[in-house]
Amino acid sequence: LFDKLNGKELSYNNLVDVDAAVNLMEEFRDAPPTFAVLKHTNVCGLATRDTVFDAWTDALAGDNISAFGGILISNTAIDLQTAEAIDKLFYEVLIAPDFDGDALEFLSKKKKRILLRLKQYPSRKHVFKSLLNGVVHQDADRKKATPSDLKTVTKLAPTPEQVEDLLFAEIIxxxxxxxTISIVKNKQLIGMGCGQTSRVDALKQAIDKAHFFGFDTKGAVMASDAFFPFPDCVEIAHTDGIDAVIQPGGSIKDQLSIDYCDQHGMAMVMTGVRHFRH
Structure with a gap:
């Protein structure tokens, strides 16, 4: 899958993070230049732009604190301009489909820095987990929503631009x-909350992060990995200026969230697919 071009031996944690990074970027393999930053398998920065340099710049801007010591991955070859910008950050691993010659020479000056050339994306069909002195497995979550998969459940439909951001947020x-809750604006992750025991707490974390890093959430969209059992999340989102939502649906109380969106001019779409990653 890889050519290791530079750096120390990959540790167990490195390999787990690299696996998460590659599985994420596979979703963007055919997209314009896209850059992601991950920490402990969770994406904390992601952006799609016209150039790899701009994608890196805006991915880092999403959370330049968590990025320290993280895993970086690009779906586009790394050029020298981008390499020089990346070099300002301490990170463990950089993954890309290729490196320009001068970029590789520059990045290889730090001998412990791990540089991986991704030759192909893994065709993961199953996920295995060790537990209770045994191993369980399930089919990999490979479903990727498309515009035709989205069911608009509110009176107001999302704009084409919002649909692009909603699908971007849903992947995250x-x-x-x-x-988890992800907040996206103009194909940039601007706030995320994850690993929370409450979906409300995940949303509050995402909003707090967006504000802390200087983003305006007005006009942003949000994605939830599972349904809303109550309308509290859409209420909080509306108060903060978020005006479109993507979620799987499936709660017996879906209508409460739909009604709130209708009353406050928000668009909501449902995918019918819950991710719920553990």
């Missing part, structure tokens, strides 16, 4: 530990 939520 899919790759974060549940309970």
């Amino acid at each position: 939520a899919k790759h974060l530990k549940s309970n």
Whole structure:
């Protein structure tokens, strides 16, 4: 899958993080230049832009604190300009489909820095987990929502631009530990909350992060990896200026959230697929 071009031996934790990074970026293999930053398998920065340099810049801007010591991955070859910008950050691993010659020479000056050339994406069909002195397995979560999969359940339909952001946010939520909320604006992750025991807490964490890093959430969209049992999350989102939501649906109380959105001019779409990553 890889050519290791530089750096120390990959540790167990490195390999787990690399696996998470590659599974995430596979979702963007055919997208314009996209860059992601992960920490402890969770994506904390992600952006799609016209150039790899701009994608890196905006991915890092999503959370430049968590990025320290993280795993970086690009779906586009790394050029020298991007390499020089990346070099300002301490990170464990950088993964890309290729490196320009001068970029590779520059990045290889730090001998312990791990540089991986991704030759192909793994065709993961199953997920295995060791527990209770045994191993369980399940089918991998490979479902990727498309515009035709989205069911608009509110009176107001999302705009084409919002649909793009909603699908972007849904991919992020899919790759974060549940309970999770991702907030996206203009194909940039601007706030995320993950691993929370309450979906409300995940949303509050996501909003707090967005504000802390200087983002305006007005006009942003949000994704939830599972349904809303109550309308509290859409109420909080509306108060903060978020105006479109993507979620799987399936709660017996879905209508409460739908009604709130209708009353406050928000768009909501449902995918019918719950991710709920553990």
